[in-house]
Amino acid sequence: MPVKKLTEGFLLSAKNFFRFDFGLLLLSTLKWLLISALLGVIIGSASALFLSTLTWATNYREQHLWIIAFLPLAGLMIGLTYHYWGASVVKGNNLLIEELQSPKKVIPIIMAPLIFAGTIITHLFGGSAGREGTAVQIGGAFADQFTKLLKLKARDRKIILICGISAGFASVFGTPLAGAVFGLEVFIVGSLTYNAILPSFITAVIADYACKAWGVGHTHYAIAAVPEMDSVNLLLSLGAGILFGLTARSFSTLNHGLSNLFAKIKYPPLRPFIGGIILIAIIYLIGNTRYIGLGIPVISEAFTQQEAYYTFAIKLFLTALTLSAGFKGGEVTPLFFIGATLGSFLSFFIPLPFGLLAGMGFVAVFAGAANTPLACIFIGVELFGTASGVYIALACVTAYLFSGHTGIYRSQTIGAPKHLLLRRR
Amino acid sequence: MPVKKLTEGFLLSAKNFFRFDFGLLLLSTLKWLLISALLGVIIGSASALFLSTLTWATNYREQHLWIIAFLPLAGLMIGLTYHYWGASVVKGNNLLIEELQSPKKVIPIIMAPLIFAGTIITHLFGGSAGREGTAVQIGGAFADQFTKLLKLKARDRKIILICGISAGFASVFGTPLAGAVFGLEVFIVGSLTYNAILPSFITAVIADYACKAWGVGHTHYAIAAVPEMDSVNLLLSLGAGILFGLTARSFSTLNHGLSNLFAKIKYPPLRPFIGGIILIAIIYLIGNTRYIGLGIPVISEAFTQQEAYYTFAIKLFLTALTLSAGFKGGEVTPLFFIGATLGSFLSFFIPLPFGLLAGMGFVAVFAGAANTPLACIFIGVELFGTASGVYIALACVTAYLFSGHTGIYRSQTIGAPKHLLLRRR
Structure with a gap:
């Protein structure tokens, strides 16, 4: 009797299932x-x-x-x-x-x-x-x-x-x-x-x-306008993603390069001392405090106005200098800063709203530098909502592909190469 | 000169980079x-x-x-x-x-x-x-x-x-x-x-x-109320996730069991013929068309009112019967139906809003049956927005863990066991 067999089989497997x-x-x-x-x-x-x-x-x-x-x-x-x-x-x-x-x-x-x-x-x-x-x-x-x-x-x-x-x-x-x-x-x-x-x-x-x-809040960012996705905007998103990926790569390269340079100073405690002297010289030359610390005010600003071309570059250099000299902290908020201000500036060339480009850069540069594209899509969705999700995703995935295999975390191993044409460098 | 070396190294790697x-x-x-x-x-x-x-x-x-x-x-x-x-x-x-x-x-x-x-x-x-x-x-x-x-x-x-x-x-x-x-x-x-x-x-x-x-639209669903996450709601979400996972498991098991049963009919074209006779008998007995086809109206209803305890079970059985008999179509929309109506019904026992439970079930039963938890979190976020994201994610991940290794796609292989205590059954 097939029906009986089926029932028996089902009950048996259910019994085993609940038992083990x-x-x-x-x-x-x-x-x-x-x-x-x-x-x-x-x-x-x-x-x-x-x-x-x-x-x-x-x-x-x-x-x-x-x-x-x-x-x-x-x-x-x-x-x-x-x-x-x-x-x-x-x-x-x-x-x-x-x-x-x-x-x-x-x-x-x-x-x-x-x-x-x-x-x-x-x-x-x-x-x-x-x-x-x-x-x-x-x-x-x-x-x-x-x-x-x-x-x-x-x-x-x-x-x-x-x-x-x-x-x-x-x-x-x-x-x-x-x-x-x-x-x-x-x-x-x-x-x-x-x-x-x-x-x-x-x-x-x-x-x-x-x-x-504990009553601790987090900064809120908002992307004011998100145009409908179409073929032109798709291409623009991919192009922006490539630039974000190359920026992530530059940050990682500069960071490693400067670290190697500081390693020439044989007594480690001296490295942040000398790094600190260079940093205050630069901060003094710049004449303001936009580029030090976390830079949250500038990140917020990037969503509401177009940034100048040098903003992201200065932050990129100062952060690489700070960290490779041996000061402590993370890379992510500066990467948010670099990406958001670069995106905001790119609206000069790329006909997408600067708020959207700022949001895309915010997550995509980090996606490229940390090699974590899915986590970055989730950051985008959690911070900016789902309306910009498709733009965010395209930018993150493209930046991930174009940032090379050596990101900010040198100890990451390569589970699968990003592209089968590439070997680890 | 370290500075020169650095510059050289950087330029060289940049050159190689752009060349290859x-x-x-x-x-x-x-x-x-x-x-x-x-x-x-x-x-x-x-x-x-x-x-x-x-x-x-x-x-x-x-x-x-x-x-x-x-x-x-x-x-x-x-x-x-x-x-x-x-x-x-x-x-x-x-x-x-x-x-x-x-x-x-x-x-x-x-x-x-x-x-x-x-x-x-x-x-x-x-x-x-x-x-x-x-x-x-x-x-x-x-x-x-x-x-x-x-x-x-x-x-x-x-x-x-x-x-x-x-x-x-x-x-x-x-x-x-x-x-x-x-x-x-x-x-x-x-x-x-x-x-x-x-x-x-x-x-x-x-x-x-x-x-x-082409002007083709998609159904929109909305979760009306999402309470703040706290320790009680976390436990409730995990509990609901376990039930969604077990439901996914039941669907897969029933589907495979009925398929084996229909396989006893040696001439394959007869299987959907006989399946069809059983189906119309059941539909006639039920006396309405809520449980056939895609069932979109009932899915939408589950978000706005509490469903009866039998709704999900009838759909589960009818879909397993339809597909294992050899009719064609997918499993996902019925799984959305099963999950949403089960979730909506569970609000009888689980003190969370029925709309939220419907949304959690909608994606979580599918996550368990298809073994695709991340894709299902994205479905939740894309269809319902980010407010319910944490509930959706906990339900999907728990359902994935509790649905066993054999889902609706029998040909899936096990890349990593869901839990290290478990072997493939």
Whole structure:
């Protein structure tokens, strides 16, 4: 009797299912829910503290500009601290990526306070840097302490590190979906890790919630006008994407080049000291503070007016200089700045609204530099809504393809080459 | 001189870059732009014709309900056609997936007209089925003709097949980003193919544009209220996600079980004939047409009122019966129906707004059944906006994890197991 057989088979498989898979899955989900909740609350709260302190540092600097004169000394301090207590964590984001690829030892917790303090000092004294690197390192360092605490196995350690990265990213920008996908996407170029997908999303959502629960807000950007997609606008988006990708490539190249240059100074603490002297000379020549710190006001401005051609270039150079000299902070907010102001300027040549081009550049330069196109599409959708989604996506994907294989995270390995014609350089 | 060396190095690498990579990349981008444009226009137009004909068939059926009496004969006709002319393409979506995994021969173009006619006949005479399978098969079949025409190599053939699938999906639902990601995500569970990312996005965007240019619209759904995410709502979302995943699993299991049952009928054309007789008996007993065809009116209704407990179950059974008997069409719109009405009903137990639960179920059941969580998050974001994004994402990811490894596409291989405790069953 086929009907009976079918019913039997169905019931049997349902029985087996509930006995084995379902129970195990539910247990594993509960386990990760608990870990994610703890992790999310801790990292989200740390991000809240970090963002508040950063706002204080930025405001203090803007009101006491004389403090910038001490940038070299601040650099020396950061340099000395990392030289004597932070040698094991000086690689920052790259250390996290390396541990994800070939686990060696638990990330020392000292990574979190060092990067926190280093970033605040960098911003307080007028370096040009970001904040996602800091949040991601705080997240990764805290997460990895659970490895010891819970005696996690290798496979679970990988998941918890991804969760830490996701949580840091999600809470610092207020973009939980982008944060979750960033953690899954960042450590191998051309690949995405599905088996951490649920813990990563849960931790990102909780961290974002925890950060907001402390009353910490995030900057809102709005793209005023989005024209209908058509064949001309498609071509324009691809063209803009290529320029964003080349800009990302220039940033990575310049960053590595300047790092190699600073490496000629044999005593590491001297590097940010000398870098700081060059930086204050440049800031003095420029005569304003538009290009230092996070640069949020200029990013917002790029959405509402056309920027000059040099804005993105100055920020690109100052950030590469700040970070390669050994100051601390992330690359992402400066990349948002570079992309948004470049996009806004490109409206001079490209007949698309400057607000839209600013939004496209905002995410696309970062997509190219970090090799995380899907996370960047989510950033675009979470920050600007879905109306511009198609433009954002085309720009991010094109920039990713045209930015080369060596992005800002040198330790990324190539899972799949971006294009089959290319080999790793 | 380090500065000179740096400049030299930078210029040299820039020169090499523009001489090799950049030129090759640009050429390859232009090549794919041309192919994508052609493909997008053809597939988008085919989807427009398909959607218009489908609307006509649905309206005709609703105004001439006597036509349902001929469902068995319609089934016989489909069965005979596929038996005598369609043996090479009867596997449908699974054939596309198999060709992507281990290329054997070009998909016969006959796949497109057969699935087109088969789907229209299924809907005209009252079967319960979807449309994405049809669009994807039309897309894949057209795309693969370029393999012959342009004498594409194996690696390019894979890209073009992905583009065809993306374009079909994007244009039939009006969701270009979800379509692009679906094509990249569908053929291996737990993996996403980055090296087709640019062609896939371009083709999806163009196909969607081409379909809309023919004046074909898509249904709009709106989630009326989205509460703030908090710890209780997070737990509720995960719980709902588990139920959506189990429902997806039940659909796949029932589908395969009924298919095995129908396989006992040795002469294939008789299967849809007998299936048709069972279907009209059930439709007669139910006494209304809510559960046949696409079911768009009921899907829309689920967003604005609470559905009864049996709505999703009846649709689930009728669709599994229709498709496993050998009628043609996709699974996705019925899965949207099943998820939305289940979600809407669950608001009886789960204290979240029924519109939100309907939206979560809409995408999450499909995410579980097709093993494409990221594409489904994009569907949610493109159809419902970003306000509900976090709920949608948690539901999709959880449903994906809880739906088991054997989804509606039997030919999917397991790139990475969903959970390391699990083996493939």
